[in-house]
Amino acid sequence: xxxxxxxxxxxxxxxxxxxxxxxxxxxxxxxxxxxxxxxxxxxxxxxxxxxxxxxxxxxxxxxxxxxxxxxxxxxxxxxxxxxxxxxxxxxxxxxxxxxxxxxxxxxxxxxxxxxxxxxxxxxxxxxxxxxxxxxxxxxxxxxxxxxxxxxxxxxxxxxxxxxxxxxxxxxxxxxxxxxxxxxxxxxxxxxxxxxxxxxxxxxxxxxxxxxxxxxxxxxxxxxxxxxxxxxxxxxxxxxxxxxxxxxxxxxxxxxxxxxxxxxxxxxxxxxxxxxxxxxxxxxxxxxxxxxxxxxxxxxxxxxxxxxxxxxxxxx
Amino acid sequence: xxxxxxxxxxxxxxxxxxxxxxxxxxxxxxxxxxxxxxxxxxxxxxxxxxxxxxxxxxxxxxxxxxxxxxxxxxxxxxxxxxxxxxxxxxxxxxxxxxxxxxxxxxxxxxxxxxxxxxxxxxxxxxxxxxxxxxxxxxxxxxxxxxxxxxxxxxxxxxxxxxxxxxxxxxxxxxxxxxxxxxxxxxxxxxxxxxxxxxxxxxxxxxxxxxxxxxxxxxxxxxxxxxxxxxxxxxxxxxxxxxxxxxxxxxxx
Numbered sequence: 001x002x003x004x005x006x007x008x009x010x011x012x013x014x015x016x017x018x019x020x021x022x023x024x025x026x027x028x029x030x031x032x033x034x035x036x037x038x039x040x041x042x043x044x045x046x047x048x049x050x051x052x053x054x055x056x057x058x059x060x061x062x063x064x065x066x067x068x069x070x071x072x073x074x075x076x077x078x079x080x081x082x083x084x085x086x087x088x089x090x091x092x093x094x095x096x097x098x099x100x101x102x103x104x105x106x107x108x109x110x111x112x113x114x115x116x117x118x119x120x121x122x123x124x125x126x127x128x129x130x131x132x133x134x135x136x137x138x139x140x141x142x143x144x145x146x147x148x149x150x151x152x153x154x155x156x157x158x159x160x161x162x163x164x165x166x167x168x169x170x171x172x173x174x175x176x177x178x179x180x181x182x183x184x185x186x187x188x189x190x191x192x193x194x195x196x197x198x199x200x201x202x203x204x205x206x207x208x209x210x211x212x213x214x215x216x217x218x219x220x221x222x223x224x225x226x227x228x229x230x231x232x233x234x235x236x237x238x239x240x241x242x243x244x245x246x247x248x249x250x251x252x253x254x255x256x257x258x259x260x261x262x263x264x265x266x267x268x269x270x271x272x273x274x275x276x277x278x279x280x281x282x283x284x285x286x287x288x289x290x291x292x293x294x295x296x297x298x299x300x301x302x303x304x305x306x307x308x309x310x311x312x313x314x315x
Numbered sequence: 316x317x318x319x320x321x322x323x324x325x326x327x328x329x330x331x332x333x334x335x336x337x338x339x340x341x342x343x344x345x346x347x348x349x350x351x352x353x354x355x356x357x358x359x360x361x362x363x364x365x366x367x368x369x370x371x372x373x374x375x376x377x378x379x380x381x382x383x384x385x386x387x388x389x390x391x392x393x394x395x396x397x398x399x400x401x402x403x404x405x406x407x408x409x410x411x412x413x414x415x416x417x418x419x420x421x422x423x424x425x426x427x428x429x430x431x432x433x434x435x436x437x438x439x440x441x442x443x444x445x446x447x448x449x450x451x452x453x454x455x456x457x458x459x460x461x462x463x464x465x466x467x468x469x470x471x472x473x474x475x476x477x478x479x480x481x482x483x484x485x486x487x488x489x490x491x492x493x494x495x496x497x498x499x500x501x502x503x504x505x506x507x508x509x510x511x512x513x514x515x516x517x518x519x520x521x522x523x524x525x526x527x528x529x530x531x532x533x534x535x536x537x538x539x540x541x542x543x544x545x546x547x548x549x550x551x552x553x554x555x556x557x558x559x560x561x562x563x564x565x566x567x
Contacts, residue, residue: 066473068442068452093473097454100439101446103408109525110408112437130436130531134332135339138529178451179481186475193474199565224566232491242457242492243475248328248433249351249491257565267328278563279538280555286542295538296558300545308552313566 002027003079004052004088005035007095008044013051015196016090016150018157021051023150025158027119029085035078035170037071039064045167050160055167056082066094067177072101074172079106084145086124091149092195099149109141115154124148132248132271152195153254194227194244198256202229202246202273206262206283206302210239216306217261223313229253231269247272262302265290282306316368316483319418320355320393320427321444322348322375324384325434337530339434348384351429353391353496354489359427360392361494362461370394372421376413378402382512389507390499396512397421403517406526407435411443413520418448424484425466430455441488450484457492 002024006017017034024032034052036045038059045057058074071094079087079102087102089095091113103110111117114126115136123142128151130137194200201224203217213234221228230240232247246253247269258276263269265281265288273279274293281290281297282305291297298305326332327345334340348356359371373388375381376399385396399413418426428441438454445452457476459468464483469476471490499507541558543551559566 068454072446093455093471096438097442097452100408100411100441100443103439104411104443104446108408109406110439110443111526112407112439125529128436130434131326131332131339132328132433133436134533135334135531136534137531140527140529141525143525179453179479181477181479183478184472184475185477236492241475242471249430257559257563275536278559278565280559281542282545291540291542293536293538294540294542295563296555297540297542298545298551298555299542300548300551304548305545305552308549309556311549312553312556 001030001082001084002032002086002088003035003082003084004032005037005075005090005095006044006048007090007092008036008038008041011043013044013047014090015157016092016152017048018051019152019155020088020090020150022155022158023117024052024088027086027117029119033082033084035075037063037074046164047160049164049167051158053165055165056170057167058170058172060172062174065181067179068094068098068101069179070174070177072098072105073175076102076105077172078170079145087145087147089147089149091151095149099147103147106145106147108145108147109143111139111141111146111148113149113151115151117148132267133252133274134271151254191221192225192227194229194246194251194253197227199224199226199259200229200246200253200255200257200273200276201226201259201261202231202263203234203261204231204263205233206264208262208303212303213239216302219310220259220261220306223310226259231263231266260290261306263290264288265293316425317370317372317421317423318359318362318425318427319421319423320352320359320371320373320388321414321429321440322352322356322373322384322388323429323432323434324375324377324381325349325432328433332533334531334533339531346380346383348387349429349432349434351432351489354491354493355427355429356388356391356393357494357496358459358487358489360497362459365461367461372397372423374414374417375399376401376405376410376517385512386507387499389510390504391497392503395510397515398512399515399517399520401517403524404528405522405524407437407439408443409522409525411440411447412522413517414440414444415447416520418444426486428486428488430488430490441486445486448484448486450486451481452486452488453479453481454488455490456487457490459487459493
């Protein structure tokens, strides 16, 4: 059996759940079970029933918010009880945080943030990036159970089937929380999440000022229905929240189109976006490293070019 | 209290990556302590400077040359080092077993570990070590204080950030913004040469890799590099939008 853990937010399955379902189906190791954890997740479980053979639902007040120790205990318990051979977890920040604990609990190898998965005679082969996403490493693991985190965007999301799988409520033995969250700041932008967007518009120092960022980067993003990203320099300067940072110490994105506005292209930043399908760069310095990995671009003043693009898109 | 800071020696981010015989070639390249680990060493020093009575022990598992990174940690101010000398490349889950055994033997109560390191792009070491020790963890920590035996800080979650409290013992993984690591001063570099680095063998820990590496490749995607001159902003913008629509098909 393959078990995957479905992430969800605001009562809806996340895109990553459909990607995990696709990864699980391709592996063809018997039944695919999906685990849904949360509080009041009936609607999510109903959606999950269309992308797996079996839905396991942990629905309780204790699961209302994520905790690494609680989540890893729940997933390891279900994987052990169901004798899962492969456990797939989204390569989100939380997924990558609790998956190592699941691997240790199950005495399993962990394949992290994989971009491909293949099953050859009981051996699980995978690829993942190393050296700040500059290198692709091929790895394999063979064990009774293997835990895998899957990189966002690596698998095309599975389309929902027509027949709903059976749902089972599970009894979970959960540990007490020890990391107490005393406050949380969730930036609500109304825009699509960075890691889920088909188009990302990102801004760097070259946009000039925080106001310039809003006008140019947000303006273009809103025109395109895109997510907004930022460089580390812009986040360090306090112009933008950390949640928008793309790069080694921020988020890694792999959209259909990445539009870099006023970004020169430090290695740190490139490691977070260099796998994008199409890269577009707009920068005044024609020698900037970003142009070396760009498919399309304009060398010029972002303050003139971006407003002209917005104009053009409105036509 | 004893604080462990886990150190990895990695390729300097500004160096280009070369592959030879199915592995990344590090000989002849500039190698440094991972920035994420520098944050850990710095934070341990700051907790002590803020009044915590602590011995700070830097730990590395790696080849002979990893001692250079440990020396950097000692030059920053760590008290001593432990170097498990091995050429075996351990995955994070296997490595966490070594780290947990050292933490137990040293009776450590706080462990710092990089949030994600620049050689293997793994985020697993801190959490896996915490699990083996039965400790809680705070990952991607960007602010930290020690109040008695309570760690109070802030860290990055899936969306946005969270303020947290967690009692010792605990594992903390680092993140940019936690601090600005200090540069070792010359007197401290001199002093660090006299500090102890205990050498150990991997065999003593009975750990073997759980994941086999079959090779590496540098996959460079050929880019079109259709770069326009933006002197005529409106014209260039119109042409770019046209190309993105009709040629690339990425916008509606």
